[in-house]
Amino acid sequence: MTEKQFLSNQRIIDCLNTDYGIEVAALTFIPLGADVNASVYKAQAHDNSTYFVKIKHSHHCDIGVMVQQMLHDSGIPQIIAPIKTKYGKSTHYIDDFTFIVYPFIQGLDGFNCALTNEQWVMLGKALRQIHEFQLPPFIKDKIRHETYSSKWCEAVRSIYTYIDTNPQVTDEIALNLLTLMQEHRETIQRLVDRAEQLGQQIQKKSLKFVLCHSDIHAGNVLIANDSSLYIVDWDQPIMAPKERDLMFIGGGVGNVWNDLHEEEFFYEGYGKTEINKDILAYYRYERIVEDIAEYNQQLLLTTDDTKNRAEMYKQFVDMFMSQGVIDITFKTDTHVMLKN
Numbered sequence: 590m591t592e593k594q595f596l597s598n599q600r601i602i603d604c605l606n607t608d609y610g611i612e613v614a615a616l617t618f619i620p621l622g623a624d625v626n627a628s629v630y631k632a633q634a635h636d637n638s639t640y641f642v643k644i645k646h647s648h649h650c651d652i653g654v655m656v657q658q659m660l661h662d663s664g665i666p667q668i669i670a671p672i673k674t675k676y677g678k679s680t681h682y683i684d685d686f687t688f689i690v691y692p693f694i695q696g697l698d699g700f701n702c703a704l705t706n707e708q709w710v711m712l713g714k715a716l717r718q719i720h721e722f723q724l725p726p727f728i729k730d731k732i733r734h735e736t737y738s739s740k741w742c743e744a745v746r747s748i749y750t751y752i753d754t755n756p757q758v759t760d761e762i763a764l765n766l767l768t769l770m771q772e773h774r775e776t777i778q779r780l781v782d783r784a785e786q787l788g789q790q791i792q793k794k795s796l797k798f799v800l801c802h803s804d805i806h807a808g809n810v811l812i813a814n815d816s817s818l819y820i821v822d823w824d825q826p827i828m829a830p831k832e833r834d835l836m837f838i839g840g841g842v843g844n845v846w847n848d849l850h851e852e853e854f855f856y857e858g859y860g861k862t863e864i865n866k867d868i869l870a871y872y873r874y875e876r877i878v879e880d881i882a883e884y885n886q887q888l889l890l891t892t893d894d895t896k897n898r899a900e901m902y903k904q905f906v907d908m909f910m911s912q913g914v915i916d917i918t919f920k921t922d923t924h925v926m927l928k929n
Contacts, residue, residue, distance in 0.1 A: 596644065596686060605632055608674045608681050609690055611640060627824075631693055639693035640672065644686050645824075652732055653823040654679045654689060656800070660722060667715040667820050669694065695814050699807030700843055704818070706854045711818050712810065713858025719820075720799040720831050734798065735829035737788035741875060742781045744882035749774070751889070758889070762902050766888045773909055777881060780915070783922065784874035791871055801833040802826060806842045832865060836872035840921075841914040844907050856928040866923050873918040877908065 596604075598616050605611040615633040632640040654671055658679055661670040671679045672690045681688040696702070704712065724732070748770070758764055770777070802809070803825045811819040827833060838855050841847035856862075884905045888898055908914050 596683065600683070601630065601642065601644070602632075604681065604683055604688060605640070605642065605690070608676070608688075609672065610675050611638075611690075612636070616642075632690075641691040641693045643689045643691075645689070646686055651680060652728065653826055655728060656724070656732070656826045657823040659724070659728070660719060663718075663722060665715055665718050665722075667711065667818055669819050669821065694811060694819065696812050699810040699812065700845060702812045703845075704810070704812065704851065705816070708812065708816070708818050709851055709854035710858035712820075713855040713860075715818070715820060715858075716802075716805070716834060717859045719802065720834070722800050724800055729828065732800075733825075733827050735827060735833065737792045737871075739785050739788060741879040741882050742785045745777065745781050745878055745885075748882065748885045748889075762898050763889050766885065766902060766905065769906065769909075770885070776909070776915065780874055780877055780881075780918075784871065784878050787867060787871035787874065791868055796830050796868070798828040799831050800826060801829045801831065803829070803833060805834050805837050807845045808843065830865070830868050831862070832868040832872055835864060836869050836876065839917070840873055840876075841912070841917040842876065843904070844910065844913060847912065847914075847917060859928070862928050864928055866921060870918065870922040873914070873921055877914060877918060880908065881905070 602613045602616055605613050611632060612635045613632050614635045617631045617633075619629045619631055621629050626646040628644050630642040630644075632642050634640070657668055658670055661668040669691050672692065673679055674681050679689070681690075752767055752770060758767060802820060802823065804822065805820060809820065809822045811821050813819065837846065839847060839849070839852040884901055887901055888905070891898070910916075
């Protein structure tokens with residue numbers, strides 16, 4: 590991934606020094622994450638302490654940071670608390686940018702490091718604590734709530750309208766994508782229609798909403814070198830049915846976390862719970878539809894950053910593999926199951 594240079598290195602260093610009291614010896618860009626509105630850095634201080642610096646091109650990070658701080662303060666060790674400024678704030682603003690600073694934890698994410706049985710149990714326990722955490726009303730009122738929007742279904746349908754009316758594409762990756770979109774048109778239409786149908790059905794029900802991370806795939810679970818585990822990237826917490834998070838366990842996003850053995854250890858930690866498979870299936874359908882829309886947005890409408898686009902194209906192809914995320918989702922589409 591190419592560097593998203595929002596602010597100069599010197600301005601970032603000056604901010605860390607002035608507002609956080611961190612005397613930076615070296616600042617290194619980290620090619621991490623798919624968020625085009627964020628960039629991350631590793632800051633090495635003169636005292637050899639290291640920091641993870643996230644810069645968002647927005648001022649809409651407060652809710653996620655506050656939730657993260659509350660979860661950490663409640664005693665959940667898998668949540669990393671942000672480092673506060675010299676003024677006691679968990680975020681800092683410069684122009685249109687938001688700084689969030691964390692201690693730097695050396696390790697690998699779940700895409701690059703398989704969780705041990707003990708770590709699956711640990712993840713299950715942590716997620717249960719998150720789902721049972723009671724947010725104060727002033728936060729609960731501000732955090733987004735699930736609406737079962739059909740915007741991603743509409744986005745994918747509009748992509749096919751574009752394909753059918755604008756065939757003039759010369760970029761190799763875009764051409765390959767268009768070919769696959771046509772080859773898998775029937776499958777994609779099934780995904781879109783079923784996501785929309787389930788969303789409409791679920792919307793009519795009165796369901797219990799809990800605090801959810803919303804994007805707890807393997808890339809947002811960090812395994813430290815000392816084997817401790819952390820749930821990271823709290824940009825988009827949501828009040829939703831617990832299946833909003835649980836759909837990732839056994840869901841196969843990124844062609845990992847698709848082993849029944851892993852699920853068993855996760856639910857050993859999470860504890861006995863009834864899972865509505867219609868809701869679980871809805872979220873798996875919805876995630877795939879969203880990814881299809883996002884991949885097309887990036888691969889059809891942009892032609893720069895060839896290396897990153899090639900990786901995104903591979904991820905799109907992988908979704909259709911046997912026993913991949915689409916296969917798993919179709920198999921999920923039955924009724925209610927009881928875990929443990």
